[in-house]
Amino acid sequence: MIQLVVIGMIVGSVIALGAIGLTLVYGVVKFANFGHGDLMTSGAYIAFFALFGGGHIGPLSFGYGMILAILVAVIAVAVLAVAIDWLVYRPLRKRKAGLVILAISSLGMAMVVRSLVYIIWGPDQRFYVLGIQRARELPFGIMLKPDQMFIGGTALVVMVFVYLLLYRTRLGKAMRATSDNVELARISGIDTERIISWTWAIGGALAGLSGILLGIQSHLMPEMGFILLLPLFAAAILGGVGSPQGALVGAMIVGISQEVSTEWISPGYKPAVAFMLLFAILLVRPQGLFGAKT
Amino acid sequence: MESLLNPSYIASFLILVGIYAVFSLGLNVHWGYTGIFNFGVAGFFAVGAYTTAILTKEPSTGQYVEYIGGFGLPYVVGLLGAGAACGILALIIGIPTLSLREDYLAIATIGVAETLRRVFINERWLANGTRGMIGIPQPLHGLVDPSDYKYIYLVIVMIILVIVYVAIERGIRSPWGRVLRAIREDEMTAAASGKSVFAFKMQAFVLGAVIMGIGGAMYGHYVKAITPDTFAPFFGTFFIWVMLVVGGSGNSKGAVLGAFVVWGIWTGTDWIINHSPGGLETRIFYIRNLLIGLLIVGVLLVRPKGILGEEKRVSLYVGKESEKESAAPTGPPGAAGSD
Numbered sequence: 001m002i003q004l005v006v007i008g009m010i011v012g013s014v015i016a017l018g019a020i021g022l023t024l025v026y027g028v029v030k031f032a033n034f035g036h037g038d039l040m041t042s043g044a045y046i047a048f049f050a051l052f053g054g055g056h057i058g059p060l061s062f063g064y065g066m067i068l069a070i071l072v073a074v075i076a077v078a079v080l081a082v083a084i085d086w087l088v089y090r091p092l093r094k095r096k097a098g099l100v101i102l103a104i105s106s107l108g109m110a111m112v113v114r115s116l117v118y119i120i121w122g123p124d125q126r127f128y129v130l131g132i133q134r135a136r137e138l139p140f141g142i143m144l145k146p147d148q149m150f151i152g153g154t155a156l157v158v159m160v161f162v163y164l165l166l167y168r169t170r171l172g173k174a175m176r177a178t179s180d181n182v183e184l185a186r187i188s189g190i191d192t193e194r195i196i197s198w199t200w201a202i203g204g205a206l207a208g209l210s211g212i213l214l215g216i217q218s219h220l221m222p223e224m225g226f227i228l229l230l231p232l233f234a235a236a237i238l239g240g241v242g243s244p245q246g247a248l249v250g251a252m253i254v255g256i257s258q259e260v261s262t263e264w265i266s267p268g269y270k271p272a273v274a275f276m277l278l279f280a281i282l283l284v285r286p287q288g289l290f291g292a293k294t
Numbered sequence: 295m296e297s298l299l300n301p302s303y304i305a306s307f308l309i310l311v312g313i314y315a316v317f318s319l320g321l322n323v324h325w326g327y328t329g330i331f332n333f334g335v336a337g338f339f340a341v342g343a344y345t346t347a348i349l350t351k352e353p354s355t356g357q358y359v360e361y362i363g364g365f366g367l368p369y370v371v372g373l374l375g376a377g378a379a380c381g382i383l384a385l386i387i388g389i390p391t392l393s394l395r396e397d398y399l400a401i402a403t404i405g406v407a408e409t410l411r412r413v414f415i416n417e418r419w420l421a422n423g424t425r426g427m428i429g430i431p432q433p434l435h436g437l438v439d440p441s442d443y444k445y446i447y448l449v450i451v452m453i454i455l456v457i458v459y460v461a462i463e464r465g466i467r468s469p470w471g472r473v474l475r476a477i478r479e480d481e482m483t484a485a486a487s488g489k490s491v492f493a494f495k496m497q498a499f500v501l502g503a504v505i506m507g508i509g510g511a512m513y514g515h516y517v518k519a520i521t522p523d524t525f526a527p528f529f530g531t532f533f534i535w536v537m538l539v540v541g542g543s544g545n546s547k548g549a550v551l552g553a554f555v556v557w558g559i560w561t562g563t564d565w566i567i568n569h570s571p572g573g574l575e576t577r578i579f580y581i582r583n584l585l586i587g588l589l590i591v592g593v594l595l596v597r598p599k600g601i602l603g604e605e606k607r608v609s610l611y612v613g614k615e616s617e618k619e620s621a622a623p624t625g626p627p628g629a630a631g632s633d
Contacts, residue, residue, distance in 0.1 A: 031397070032400065088595065092594065095598075097598065099396070099397055100331050100396055100397070100400075101598065103331075103397055104539065104590070104594065105590070105591050105594045105595075107535070108587045108591040110587075111528070111532060111584070111586065112584055112588055115580045115581070115583040115584035115587060118577075118579075118583070119577050229404075230401075230404065230408060237398070237401070266416045268412055268415055268416040269412055269416060271412065272405075272408070272409040272413075275405035275406075275409050276409075278401065278402070279405065282390070282391070282398055282402060283390050286394060286395070286398065
């Protein structure tokens with residue numbers, strides 16, 4: 001049981017990175033980005049493309065080549081996210097298209113990105129490093145692979161950076177202001193279009209990283225991000241849309257519930273568990289655990 | 295070009311256009327007329343197809359094939375049963391979700407569709423799990439040579455399509471239909487005019503779902519074999535959204551035209567890629583997905599109304615007289631209240 005909770009926290013930290021990006025975009029750009037999962041996929045595959053050897057760091061299954069690949073992929077996905085915004089969502093915003101039109105177009109872009117992944121890398125599963133890694137025994141009989149510790153640690157460090165960015169920098173302040181009230185932010189002299197671009201860059205970078213960590217945890221496949229879309233939305237809505245801390249808590253709840261549920265029901269139902277949580281929160285408290293009423 | 299112009303190919307093309315047109319019309323009742331953001335079409339698609347399979351097939355036999363029911367009932371019963379099952383499903387989903395914000399409703403419907411798909415995958419006793427249901431019987435199959443059967447099915451599809459189309463047109467050109475459009479434009483105003491927004495949305499949600507269920511049943515009997523993969527989000531939901539958006543949402547003719555155009559592009563690109571040089575074969579499917587994705591984004595950017603756009607005036611009676619009085623200001627679409 002403790003074992004499942006710990007694995008759930010590792011999964012939760014991967015979901016959290018995606019969900020924080022999703023909730024930031026949701027808050028600032030004001031629409032449900034159904035393409036977020038596929039940004040994750042693109043990050044995982046770009047890292048796969050950029051990965052060249054590099055030995056091993058300590059007990060990890062990969063080496064410095066992977067660190068370099070992660071950096072390349074994270075930057076690439078940030079650029080991709082901003083580019084999609086410029087090409088598609090910004091023109092729609094200018095036309096004052098409703099949030100539904102933006103959401104549908106994001107599903108279209110999700111399709112485009114995923115199809116490109118399929119066309120370039122094919123439908124087969126891919127692995128960063130082949131081979132099986134032995135789990136280490138930790139106190140309380142918890143078994144964790146070094147790679148899983150790397151995932152949890154990386155996610156934690158990055159989330160601290162995101163927190164500092166949002167609460168200790170002018171950019172973060174402007175992002176939070178735009179998220180609260182776009183009109184008011186604009187009147188206060190904030191260039192909201194610039195803030196939106198930055199939000200996409202940060203959200204894209206987090207999605208890319210989240211995808212790579214997911215790939216390290218298991219394997220790469222073109223549907224990997226799309227499958228995670230429900231857990232991402234569950235985490236973001238559970239925590240309250242626009243709230244990064246909420247998304248983190250939501251992601252942990254979703255991750256742990258999904259893993260612990262396998263004690264009683266088939267693992268095939270994991271996405272359904274995320275959905276049931278989402279459904280419950282929508283019924284009881286649609287603004288989320290930490291969200292303000294609108 | 296011979297392969298494109300032979301009658302058998304055209305018949306099977308039109309059968310699928312007809313079936314997708316039924317789905318597109320159902321989604322149009324949800325999104326086009328009422329503004330219900332249903333992203334879970336695949337769920338109704340699956341429930342429709344599985345329901346008819348369970349109702350019309352013979353009972354399961356061996357240990358490799360397991361499913362409930364198998365009542366051997368006629369096609370029409372399967373069709374109506376599929377519609378009823380989807381109507382009940384819509385009622386259950388609608389009660390908690392229809393009063394949610396539109397984007398939350400979309401996420402909730404995606405979740406329902408995916409959860410249902412998981413149920414069909416994991417619960418083998420229900421509908422044979424990942425192996426799916428094969429050998430769904432076809433109506434009037436004994437009448438002609440199997441190779442000519444598609445002409446019979448084409449007639450059946452067209453009859454159903456016409457019935458669905460006429461029924462929707464009647465509904466939408468009635469006071470009831472105008473309330474739906476009023477709700478889509480502004481729920482508050484509709485509520486202030488004394489209309490129960492929730493009740494009307496629920497009626498539209500159930501009606502659209504019944505139509506999708508019938509579409510699912512038509513599909514199941516045509517392809518004869520269904521598996522949970524048939525109802526993955528791409529074909530089950532996204533494809534139908536593309537059809538409606540391309541054709542023009544809020545317009546029944548647009549919904550049908552969109553099915554024709556998008557299915558035409560889909561099969562046309564297949565033909566082109568198959569007849570082009572180079573080793574594209576293994577990637578064809580994904581290149582076509584890419585094109586469909588670009589198509590919907592392109593339409594939303596360049597021509598958001600779709601090919602036909604919405605019909606502004608939908609009344610059987612207002613028609614001609616008011617056209618003459620063109621001096622009268624034309625209200626925003628759907629603003630025509632209720633009588």
